[in-house]
Amino acid sequence: MIRGLYEAHLPVGDLERSIAFYQKLDLELAWRDEDTAFFWVEKGKSWIGLWETEKVETPYHPSLRHFAFGCEFEEIEDAIAWLQERGIQPRKDARFEPNPPTEPTVRPHQANASVYFDDPDGNSLEIMCTLPFAMEPDGVRMLFSDWKKSRK
Known part of the structure; x- marks a missing residue:
């Protein structure tokens, strides 16, 4: 039944800064809205979700x-x-x-x-x-x- 990881999510403090960073890794932006962005890791198979938040937990x-x-x-x-x-x-x-x-x-x-x-x-x-x-x-x-x- 389980064949791999579909998605993972991370908190980010500045969505624009994070989008630029993940693009440096040659990841393709799948979609974004006001406070989230998703990048394909394997197109059509797995992605990472970035969620802008005021406080990135430490x-x-x-x-x-x-x-x-x-x-x-x-x-x-x-x-x-x-x-x-x-x-x-x-x-x-x-x-x-x-x-x-x-x-x-x-x-x-x-x-x-x-x-x-x-x-x-x-x-x-x-x-x-x-x-x-x-x-x-x-x-x-x-x-x-x-x-x-x-x-x-």
Whole structure:
């Protein structure tokens, strides 16, 4: 029955500023009204809704204000440069990696790699891919370059 995520919603303090930010990510504006805007993540399949509000709740908690955009495995190594080309500074994963990040973080036991960044309202965003295989479930995170060395 469930085949994927259709929508996610985030609070924003300035809708115009947020529209400009999400357009930098090459997302297509699906529609907008006075205080909301929806962007296609996968056209016709999934979107993100931005809701302008006077108060963007703080402190941030990832269970409320975080989601990840998917990418292909072959694209993840270029994610930091791709964000920086758009004037967006990646940030460290709170549980690992140097700040500022120099490459994606890998969770070998979950078989995924990612790069974190924030939108103008401090909503936590991530670009994430699935890796070709999982490693032993030891919970250790590593940098993408270390993961590549370990698989040889």
